[in-house]
Every structure is written in structure tokens, then in C-alpha cells.
């Protein structure tokens with residue numbers, strides 16, 4: 046369990062906004078931090094990592110105080126048990142994959158755990174490669190397991206898949222899901238991508254202007270019940286494809302095939318040939334079956 050209660054003044058181009066967050070994050074799950082650009086998502090991760098100081102507040106992780114401004118406690122980043130992955134891969138270019146991982150693990154690193162992680166992301170064959178010899182997706186796989194080699198209590202992911210092309214993003218998203226399921230590590234994932242949030246997260250924090258405007262299951266925010274129908278299209282379901290914990294529905298609308306991410310409740314009783322309504326909702330497309 047992570048308890049966060051912090052305030053920090055954000056420097057915005059035209060106005061001053063306060064990041065003011067009081068929340069509790071469950072252990073062993075993925076929590077998505079979602080919201081528009083400038084909402085404070087990255088700053089929140091940096092505060093948890095100890096890279097940015099809030100003016101006031103406290104952070105408690107699994108019963109241990111990492112930050113308490115009232116008691117002048119502020120653990121430096123190296124004393125916080127975290128793994129951090131950014132959008133860019135940030136591997137050491139002069140080191141091989143193995144050297145990058147061993148360096149991150151430290152002198153007393155667990156070699157068999159490194160091997161286990163390499164196996165999880167199917168990268169055993171690349172241990173002697175330099176980052177420049179790897180694709181973007183392969184580099185990000187290594188960046189991900191590098192963040193895990195010290196068995197951190199908290200994994201912080203800041204749009205880790207956004208630099209990848211669609212196919213690679215999709216593949217890595219599935220791997221990330223399986224890694225988290227296997228290791229049960231408490232993970233905070235900053236993402237703009239609703240399909241990512243839907244697929245990966247069981248808990249969602251929606252930030253706007255530095256404040257939590259929603260916390261709960263992603264389906265509650267993006268589900269059909271809360272759709273606002275600013276734009277609607279009708280279409281015909283071509284197929285419903287299971288995709289990890291969620292579904293991708295292919296819908297033919299005019300001459301276009303649109304892929305829509307949907308939850309269990311959205312696809313209930315949905316079959317090929319059904320007529321559906323597509324809505325733009327919270328920056329993405331959602332669907333609802335027509336006539337029941």
C-alpha cells in the first residue's frame with residue numbers, strides 16, 4: 046500500500062497550478078496515471094522517486110516513510126526501492142545488455158534473477174549485444190528488466206511504450222502485463238493511451254490541473270455507462286478479439302475499419318454483424334451496441 050499526500054507548486058507557462066494529491070495506491074497491481082499534458086503526471090512520479098521535492102507532504106510505501114516534510118524526512122532516490130523506466134530507453138550505449146543489467150544490479154546482484162528476467166522478455170540471445178544493435182522494442186524490454194533487477198517495491202513507468210510503433214507497442218504491452226502478473230510488483234504507469242490503460246491497469250488515477258478528478262477502475266471512467274456522445278458513428282462489428290484482460294473490436298464504418306478497445310461489459314452479447322454506435326469519449330473511441 047502506498048499513501049501519498051503531497052502539495053507542490055507547478056510552474057506552468059501562463060498560470061500557477063498546485064499539484065495537490067491525497068491518495069492511496071494498492072500493492073501488487075498496476076495503477077495508471079492518466080490525464081492531459083501538463084496535469085502533473087511526471088512530476089508525481091518524480092516526487093515518488095525522490096527526484097523532485099514537494100513543498101509539503103508525506104509518502105509512505107509498505108509502511109516505510111519515504112518522505113515526511115513535517116518531520117524533515119526525505120529519503121534520497123538511492124534509498125527508495127524503485128525502478129524507473131522513461132519513454133526513451135536510456136541504456137548505457139557503451140555497455141552490452143549483460144553489462145547494463147549487471148551494473149544496475151550492483152556488486153551483489155542476483156545473477157539467476159537477471160537470467161529469469163531475460164527469459165521473461167525473451168532476450169537471452171542478446172546479452173552480448175550493444176543497445177545500438179537492438180530495435181527500439183528490444184531496448185525498451187531491456188530498460189524494463191533493468192528497472193526490475195534490484196527487485197524494487199515500486200516500479201514507475203513514464204509512458205514507456207510511447208516511442209514505439211503500433212505493433213511493437215502492442216507486443217510490449219502484453220509482455221508488460223505478463224511480467225507484472227508474474228512478479229506482482231506495485232506499478233505506476235503514466236499513460237495517455239486509453240487502450241494501454243484498459244489493458245494493463247486495474248486502478249486508474251485521472252489527473253487534471255494537478256488534482257485527482259477520478260480514481261477507480263478504468264472501466265468506470267471509460268465504460269459505456271459514462272459515455273458522452275459528442276460525436277457518433279454507426280458501424281458493423283467485424284470481429285471481437287480478446288487482448289489480454291480486454292478486447293479489441295474491429296468495426297466497419299463506411300469504408301474504414303476502426304479498432305476499438307473494449308471491456309468485458311462492452312462486448313457482452315456482441316457478435317459479428319451487430320450494429321454498434323461509436324463515440325468519442327475521453328480522447329478515444331468507445332462503442333455501444335445498438336438496439337439493446
Ligand SMILES: Nc1ncnc2c1ncn2[C@@H]1O[C@H](COP(=O)(O)OP(=O)(O)OP(=O)(O)O)[C@@H](O)[C@H]1O
Pocket residue numbers: 054055056057058080081082083084085086087088089097
Ligand atoms: N520540478 C518542478 N517544479 C515545478 N514545476 C514543475 C517541475 N517539473 C515540471 N513542472 C511543471 O509542472 C507542469 C506539469 O508537468 P508534468 O511533466 O508533470 O506534466 P505531465 O502531466 O507529465 O505532462 P505530459 O503528459 O506532457 O508529460 C509543467 O507545466 C511543468 O512546467
